[in-house]
Amino acid sequence: MRKNWVLLAVATGLFLGDPAHAEVKLSGSFVATRVCAATQSIKTAKNPGNVATEAGKTYDLLAGNKAMPTHYLIEVPGADPDRRWVKVTCGHLAGGQATEAPAAVPDKDAGKAAASAGGKPEYVLALSWQPAFCETKSKKPECRAQTAERFDAAHFTLHGLWPQPNGNFYCGVKASDRANDKPDRWNDLPAVTLDAATRQELDTVMPGTQSALERHEWIKHGTCSGMDQQAYFSAALALARTVNASPVRDLFVQNVGHDLTSDQIRGAFDAAFGQGAGDRVRVSCVKDPSNGRRMIGEITLGLAGVPGSDGKLADMLLASAATGNAGCPKGLVDAAGHQ
Numbered sequence: 001m002r003k004n005w006v007l008l009a010v011a012t013g014l015f016l017g018d019p020a021h022a023e024v025k026l027s028g029s030f031v032a033t034r035v036c037a038a039t040q041s042i043k044t045a046k047n048p049g050n051v052a053t054e055a056g057k058t059y060d061l062l063a064g065n066k067a068m069p070t071h072y073l074i075e076v077p078g079a080d081p082d083r084r085w086v087k088v089t090c091g092h093l094a095g096g097q098a099t100e101a102p103a104a105v106p107d108k109d110a111g112k113a114a115a116s117a118g119g120k121p122e123y124v125l126a127l128s129w130q131p132a133f134c135e136t137k138s139k140k141p142e143c144r145a146q147t148a149e150r151f152d153a154a155h156f157t158l159h160g161l162w163p164q165p166n167g168n169f170y171c172g173v174k175a176s177d178r179a180n181d182k183p184d185r186w187n188d189l190p191a192v193t194l195d196a197a198t199r200q201e202l203d204t205v206m207p208g209t210q211s212a213l214e215r216h217e218w219i220k221h222g223t224c225s226g227m228d229q230q231a232y233f234s235a236a237l238a239l240a241r242t243v244n245a246s247p248v249r250d251l252f253v254q255n256v257g258h259d260l261t262s263d264q265i266r267g268a269f270d271a272a273f274g275q276g277a278g279d280r281v282r283v284s285c286v287k288d289p290s291n292g293r294r295m296i297g298e299i300t301l302g303l304a305g306v307p308g309s310d311g312k313l314a315d316m317l318l319a320s321a322a323t324g325n326a327g328c329p330k331g332l333v334d335a336a337g338h339q
Helices: 001-014 098-102 130-136 175-179 183-188 197-206 207-211 213-218 229-244 247-254 262-273 312-319
Strands: 028-032 058-064 071-075 083-087 089-092 124-129 157-163 259-261 281-287 294-304 330-332
Touching: 058 259, 058 281, 124 130, 124 330, 130 281, 130 294, 157 197, 157 213, 157 229, 175 229, 183 213, 197 207, 197 229, 207 213, 213 229, 229 247, 229 294, 229 312, 247 262, 259 262, 262 281, 262 312, 294 312
Parallel strands: 294 330
Antiparallel strands: 028 058, 028 089, 058 071, 071 083, 124 157, 124 294, 259 330, 281 294
């Protein structure tokens, strides 16, 4: 039996240069940001059908090749086989707290914010639609406690503010904290120190603080921002506050229980923050495990500038590069309490 299993593993490309036990199971979504080869094997680069990712398209995430992955295993519908490996630099993780997965190996420029064409540092602001996240993570404390009256039932919630480029992670973070950066061990990470008002707002706008999400976000992303904890979370909250005060949030609330298209969402950003702002927005969807519904789980905004400065969100959106493909073309705006 063992021999047959090994032969099957070799045939299907599971032995890819790393021990099989090093493969780390992940969940959530992978959003491709560019066209990349999607191979059956990392080691041989075998690619039946010459399959490639499509920029802006969202794929189901299955695994990483190791604890600090260089490649993600994704499901590519229509490919044969449909389980394919892509480099982590080909996109980012999304879909609620899908990015809670182990981080990719930092590239040589880790700790340095990428610069836009105008020389400004670049970031991605990730905002979740929490009811959809809770459909997929119903056992999390923040989801068990969710009600139709709570803030996150009708507002975008803060997932994170991520210095770019992708892979700019864990700046100056000691190995023991990186090792603890797993969802079931976030409470073992160092506590985040904030003033009382910021902490109160963060606990509302980021329900995931009930699972110590802010500790994860700080050590993985905030440490590469060049800001201290107070400035980093204050800036992220200010950006989320601006989106929640805009017609974009109104569009979502008015369409709870109905589908929205990425074009509608991008159009709302254009109306709220200036023509072209929507081109900096990408939509990610998640699948309801109970019935297969495609739900809008997250929107990500490309920004250029220094968060927390006098620059407005509109200016930061328009200063960044357009994202091209809008991502998930259509998804349901989920209502709270359906999980």
